[in-house]
Amino acid sequence: xxxxxxxxxxxxxxxxxxxxxxxxxxxxxxxxxxxxxxxxxxxxxxxxxxxxxxxxxxxxxxxxxxxxxxxxxxxxxxxxxxxxxxxxxxxxxxxxxxxxxxxxxxxxxxxxxxxxxxxxxxxxxxxxxxxxxxxxxxxxxxxxxxxxxxxx
Amino acid sequence: xxxxxxxxxxxxxxxxxxxxxxxxxxxxxxxxxxxxxxxxxxxxxxxxxxxxxxxxxxxxxxxxxxxxxxxxxxxxxxxxxxxxxxxxxxxxxxxxxxxxxxxxxxxxxxxxxxxxxxxxxxxxxxxxxxxxxxxxxxxxxxxxxxxxxxxxxxxxxxxxxxxxxxxxxxxxxxxxxxxxxxxxxxxxxxxxxxxxxxxxxxxxxxxxxxxxxxxxxxxxxxxxxxxxxxxxxxxxxxxxxxxxxxxxxxxxxxxxxxxxxxxxxxxxxxxxxxxxxxxxxxxxxxxxxxxxxxxxxxxxxxxxxxxxxxxxxxxxxxxxxxxxxxxxxxxxxxxxxxxxxxxxxxxxxxxxxxxxxxxxxxxxxxxxxxxxxxxxxxxxxxxxxxxxxxxxxxxxxxxxxxxxxxxx
Numbered sequence: 428x429x430x431x432x433x434x435x436x437x438x439x440x441x442x443x444x445x446x447x448x449x450x451x452x453x454x455x456x457x458x459x460x461x462x463x464x465x466x467x468x469x470x471x472x473x474x475x476x477x478x479x480x481x482x483x484x485x486x487x488x489x490x491x492x493x494x495x496x497x498x499x500x501x502x503x504x505x506x507x508x509x510x511x512x513x514x515x516x517x518x519x520x521x522x523x524x525x526x527x528x529x530x531x532x533x534x535x536x537x538x539x540x541x542x543x544x545x546x547x548x549x550x551x552x553x554x555x556x557x558x559x560x561x562x563x564x565x566x567x568x569x570x571x572x573x574x575x576x577x578x579x
Numbered sequence: 580x581x582x583x584x585x586x587x588x589x590x591x592x593x594x595x596x597x598x599x600x601x602x603x604x605x606x607x608x609x610x611x612x613x614x615x616x617x618x619x620x621x622x623x624x625x626x627x628x629x630x631x632x633x634x635x636x637x638x639x640x641x642x643x644x645x646x647x648x649x650x651x652x653x654x655x656x657x658x659x660x661x662x663x664x665x666x667x668x669x670x671x672x673x674x675x676x677x678x679x680x681x682x683x684x685x686x687x688x689x690x691x692x693x694x695x696x697x698x699x700x701x702x703x704x705x706x707x708x709x710x711x712x713x714x715x716x717x718x719x720x721x722x723x724x725x726x727x728x729x730x731x732x733x734x735x736x737x738x739x740x741x742x743x744x745x746x747x748x749x750x751x752x753x754x755x756x757x758x759x760x761x762x763x764x765x766x767x768x769x770x771x772x773x774x775x776x777x778x779x780x781x782x783x784x785x786x787x788x789x790x791x792x793x794x795x796x797x798x799x800x801x802x803x804x805x806x807x808x809x810x811x812x813x814x815x816x817x818x819x820x821x822x823x824x825x826x827x828x829x830x831x832x833x834x835x836x837x838x839x840x841x842x843x844x845x846x847x848x849x850x851x852x853x854x855x856x857x858x859x860x861x862x863x864x865x866x867x868x869x870x871x872x873x874x875x876x877x878x879x880x881x882x883x884x885x886x887x888x889x890x891x892x893x894x895x896x897x898x899x900x901x902x903x904x905x906x907x908x909x910x911x912x913x914x915x916x917x918x919x920x921x922x923x924x925x926x927x928x929x930x931x932x933x934x935x936x937x938x939x940x941x942x943x944x945x946x947x948x949x950x951x952x953x954x955x956x957x958x959x960x961x962x963x964x965x966x967x968x969x970x971x972x973x974x975x976x977x978x979x980x981x982x983x984x985x986x987x
Contacts, residue, residue, distance in 0.1 A: 431931050435924075435982060444984070467940045467953040468923075492953035494921035495983070546927060 433542035434549070435495065438503070443495040448505035450485040461559035462572045463551055468497050472559040479512045486556065496540075496549050501556035503536050513564045520557045527553060581874065581882040583965040589614040589870075590963055600933025603971045608753050608781060608912050608959035609937055610803045613863075617806055620866035621859045631855055633832060647858045650865030651848070657868045658779075658798060659789040660815045667821070667848040668861055671812030672780040673703040675799030676747070678814055678851060679776055680707035682824045683797075684745065685715075687774075692717040693743040695773070697735075698724045698949055699752045702942040704778040708747060717744075724949060728755040728904045735764065739771035746773040750782035750793075754941040754957070755904035756887065756912030758786070761793045769794070774820070780804055784961070785883055785910050787876040790815055802860060806867035811860030814851070821847040828853035879962055883911030886960045886969060893973045899985050900976070903955060911960035914941075917976060918985035922956040925979050932975040934968075 455473035462469055469492045475483035484505045488498060504523075508516040522533040523540070527550050532538040543553045562571045587593050592612050593602055604612060630640040632647045655663040669675045684707075688694065694708045698721050705721075712719040720741060723734040730748065739746070746768035750761045761782075765775045774796040782788055784805035790798045797820070802811025826833055826844055830853035835843040844850045871879065890913045894900045899918035917925060922938035929936055937957045940947045947953065958972055979985075 431928060431982065434927065440983065467944070467947065469953075489953065491919070491921070494923040496924070549923070549927060552923065 434546055436539045436542060438536060438539045439495060439499040442499035442502040446486075446498055446502040448485045448502065448509070449487065451487060452483050452485040454483065455485075457563040457566060459559040459563035459571065461555045461562070463497070463555055464572055468492055468494060468552065468555060470497065470501055470556055470559050472501075472556065472563055474560070474563045476513065476564075479514070481508050481511055481513065481516060484509050484560075486559075494549075494552050496543065496552040497555045500540060500553045503539065504556045504560060507535060507537055508560065516560060516564065520561055523557055524554065580885055580965075581878055581962055583963055586874075587963050587965075589616065591615055591618070593963060597933040597935065598931055600931075601967075601971070603932075603934040603968045605958040605960065605964065605968060605972060606935050606937045607784075607804070607961040607964075608941075608957065610809070611784060611806050611961050612963065613808070614806055614867075614870060616870060617808070617863045617866045621808065621863050624859055624862045629858075632858055633849070643858060646865075647856065647861050650861035653865040653868045654800075654813050654815070657788070657872070658783065658800070658815055659791050661791060662818050664847050665816050665818045665821060667814040667816070667851040668856055669799075669812045669814050670810050670857070671801035671803065672778060672799040673801075675797075675812060675814035676704055676776065676778065677707045678827045679797050679799075679816075680711045682827050682851075683774065683820065684708075684711040686823075686825055688712070688715045688717050688744050690716040693720050693738075693741040694718070695720045695722060695735075695738045695741075695743045695746040695768075697722040697730050697748045698945050699728070699730065699755060699757065699943065700747065700749055700945075701753050701778060701780065702944070703780075704747050704749060704776070705945065708745070721945060722748075724946070727906065728752070728757050729908070730757075730759055730764070735767065739767060739773070742771055743768075743773045745776060746771075747776040747778065749778040749780075750788070751785065751910045751912075752904075752943075752946075753781045753912065754914060754943040754946050754955070756909040756914070756959075757905050758782075758908045758910055760908075761795065765793055765795045781910065781912070784871075785876075786880050796820055802864040802867065805864075806870060807864035808860045810857050811864040813864075818847060821851070824851075826853065827851050830854045832856075874962060880910070882962065883960045883964075884909070886964055886966075887911045887913050889966065890958060890960075890969050890972065893969060894976065897973075897977060897980065899980065903950060911964075912957065913959070914955040914957045916952060916955055917980065918983070920979055920983050920985060922954040924983070925956045925976070928979040928982060929972070929975040932971060932978070934971050934975045936972070 452473035457474040526533045558571045628642040630643040632644040723731045776797045777795040779800040783800040798815040803809040833853035903914040926938035
């Protein structure tokens with residue numbers, strides 16, 4: 428059986444308390460909104476894409492609307508993809524999803540979310556920001572929801 | 580207080596562990612657990628009496644029909660219905676309200692009319708009225724709540740000035756625990772010429788309900804929140820209203836004669852029960868009601884109110900905990916938040932200690948907006964909960980505070 432400290436690893440608690448890139452990006456040319464209708468979590472993601480490179484990225488969550496897992500995941504995601512190409516970010520998303528679906532750990536600090544595997548009810552929280560990033564990179568105008576994105 | 584040492588053994592699920600811990604089930608506002616006698620009633624029905632109801636000319640079919648109709652009598656007695664013909668079996672509160680909206684609503688609500696709901700209603704007592712109002716170009720008016728989570732009676736009065744056709748409200752709020760003055764609200768609504776629809780999903784399991792004293796027109800309940808199977812429920816209505824209403828679902832059972840191009844309708848309540856009904860659910864509901872009546876609804880209400888009082892008292896001793904809802908006139912529902920810990924994180928942490936609570940918007944998004952929160956955590960009680968459950972809840976909440984570093 429999995430322990431709570433596997434889910435709420437220090438790096439996750441830290442990023443929940445002090446989220447990185449927790450800002451609106453004024454020069455963003457890609458935006459996406461993500462919703463988890465089950466719990467009311469909402470994320471607004473801002474991406475500045477220069478050519479194929481993510482030169483800046485930030486996110487906001489309305490007051491009280493992000494759980495520790497979704498907020499830390501957004502924070503670590505923005506750190507991980509900043510300066511990377513869109514294609515590299517999509518690859519990371521795939522690795523992240525694979526990890527949560529029971530596959531190998533994702534690279535770097537993203538592996539901190541490996542503990543979410545043992546908590547199926549929280550997988551959608553971890554994936555929310557990534558679905559929003561995917562929508563932003565696809566330039567999709569539609570808000571993404573964790574329901575339309577099939578995680579199960 | 581109820582003697583839970585005699586009640587708990589009746590529930591097979593409470594004998595098992597949750598994450599290796601004693602199962603502390605505090606999500607009763609979502610659904611209740613089922614006692615052995617309800618499970619046995621279903622098994623017994625299928626083992627000895629199963630046949631289709633109201634049509635067979637053989638003994639087994641008569642037995643099935645008798646079992647089904649006995650459950651109707653039980654529901655009628657349980658809420659003091661106007662007549663047993665005024666009890667329509669449905670899949671639950673949601674279907675009961677949709678039935679009223681689709682049948683009475685479509686027949687009576689016209690362009691420019693008003694339908695009134697409250698800001699503490701569950702989505703199931705909001706969305707059917709939104710659909711009706713959009714279809715009929717009618718106005719949906721949502722009555723505001725007071726800061727401590729009661730229906731704002733002055734705003735209720737203002738809403739009635741529009742002479743609404745329908746006034747819908749919950750007897751007990753699933754997200755706040757507020758027990759609303761149902762008889763008073765119904766009287767005011769009647770004086771304004773409206774029919775009243777009471778969402779009884781959270782009152783039927785926990786209070787002595789008397790629909791004739793409330794004097795509403797329609798009352799909806801769900802069996803699964805009161806020890807009965809999922810998919811059991813009823814609409815209780817004044818028979819004269821049902822008589823005048825068009826059918827809801829067309830099909831077998833609900834007709835009198837079927838011509839090539841038209842039909843005439845069966846008597847109430849069968850006019851509203853097209854298709855083969857969920858007989859096992861009705862039988863299970865009958866068994867659940869017998870058990871609740873044996874325990875006594877007044878005792879059940881007192882038991883849960885005492886548990887809620889204790890829980891509020893003990894949670895309030897934790898710095899950073901906010902409890903929502905009124906101080907008085909509340910049922911066994913305790914919604915709370917803890918510092919900036921998101922309720923979903925709280926629910927995950929509590930689950931590790933075997934404590935099952937609900938976290939989220941509780942299907943009351945208009946209410947959450949007014950409370951200024953995205954979500955709350957909610958503990959809700961029933962007949963098998965005891966002080967040990969409260970201890971486990973409070974201990975686990977304190978643990979969450981330590982893990983997340985909420986200042987003590």
